[in-house]
Amino acid sequence: MIGVLNGTEPLTRACSRRMTTPIPSSDGDQYASLLAELKERIRSARLKAAVAVNRELILLYWSIGREILARQTAEGWGTRIIDRLALDLRRDFPEMTGSPRNLKYMRAFAEAFPDEQTVQQLVAQLPWGHNVKLVDALKSDEERLWYARQAIEHGWSRNVLVHQIESGLYRRQGKALTNFGRTLPAPQSDLAQELIKDPYSFDFLALGPAMSERELEQGLLEHLRSLILELGKGFAFVGKRGPSS
Numbered sequence: 329m330i331g332v333l334n335g336t337e338p339l340t341r342a343c344s345r346r347m348t349t350p351i352p353s354s355d356g357d358q359y360a361s362l363l364a365e366l367k368e369r370i371r372s373a374r375l376k377a378a379v380a381v382n383r384e385l386i387l388l389y390w391s392i393g394r395e396i397l398a399r400q401t402a403e404g405w406g407t408r409i410i411d412r413l414a415l416d417l418r419r420d421f422p423e424m425t426g427s428p429r430n431l432k433y434m435r436a437f438a439e440a441f442p443d444e445q446t447v448q449q450l451v452a453q454l455p456w457g458h459n460v461k462l463v464d465a466l467k468s469d470e471e472r473l474w475y476a477r478q479a480i481e482h483g484w485s486r487n488v489l490v491h492q493i494e495s496g497l498y499r500r501q502g503k504a505l506t507n508f509g510r511t512l513p514a515p516q517s518d519l520a521q522e523l524i525k526d527p528y529s530f531d532f533l534a535l536g537p538a539m540s541e542r543e544l545e546q547g548l549l550e551h552l553r554s555l556i557l558e559l560g561k562g563f564a565f566v567g568k569r570g571p572s573s
Contacts, residue, residue: 379453386452386459393438396431410435436463440472451476454519457486465493474498483517 396413399405414428440463441447450473451459458479462472475498479489 382455383448383452386454386456387447389434389456390438390441390444390447390452392431393434393436396435397438433460433463440469446473450480453480455486458484458489461486461489461493465490471498479519483519485518488518 396410400409410431411428414431418427437459441451451462454462454476458476462475466472466475475489475493478484478492478497484492
C-alpha cells in the first residue's frame with residue numbers, strides 16, 4: 329500500500345525528493361574537480377596494487393627457477409625433474425600455471441637474470457609474458473635490459489615489445505639511453521592495463537580465469553590492503569562489494 333502525504337502526494341515520492349541532494353550550479357566545477365581527483369587516486373592505488381602483486385609473482389618465478397638451476401648443478405638432476413615438479417605442483421596448486429614449459433621458462437629466466445637486484449628493480453615491473461619474450465627472443469644481457477627499460481618507460485604492451493624487438497629497435501637507437509627514472513608505468517599505458525589484467529596474476533591470487541576486473545580488484549585489495557591507505561585520511565575504499573540486487 330502506498331502512503332500519502334497531506335492527502336495528495338505519495339509518501340514514496342516525497343521521501344525520494346527529500347533524499348535527493350542536488351549540487352548547486354556554483355559548486356559544479358568544484359565537484360567535478362573532486363570527482364576527477366578521486367578517480368585518479370583510485371586508478372593510481374589499483375595500479376600500485378597490480379604492480380605489487382606482479383612483483384611478488386615475478387620474484388617467485390625467479391626464485392623457483394634459481395632453485396631448479398642450483399639443484400640441477402649441485403645434485404646432477406636432469407631435465408626430468410622439471411616434469412615431476414610440474415606434476416606435483418599442479419596437484420596442489422591447480423589454479424596456477426605450473427606446466428613443464430612454464431617451469432623451464434622460470435629456469436631460463438633465472439639464468440638470464442642472475443642478479444636479484446636487477447630482477448627486483450627492473451624486470452619485476454614487467455608482466456611474466458614480457459619477461460618470457462625477453463628471454464626467448466634475445467641472447468644479449470645488454471639488449472634484454474635495454475628493452476626492459478624501454479618497455480617500462482614507454483608503457484609498451486607485449487605486442488609492442490615483440491614488434492620493437494623484431495624490428496631491431498636496439499640496433500637503430502641502441503646505446504642512446506635516457507636516464508631511467510620511472511618507477512610505475514603511466515596509468516593509461518598499455519603496460520599498466522596488462523599488469524592489471526595479467527592472467528598470471530589471476531592464477532597467483534587463486535582467482536579463476538572467468539573473474540572480472542572488479543573481482544580482481546577485490547583480490548588485490550585483500551592481499552595489499554595497506555596500499556589503499558595511501559588514499560589519505562577521510563577517504564574510505566570498500567574492498568568488498570555486496571551482491572548486486
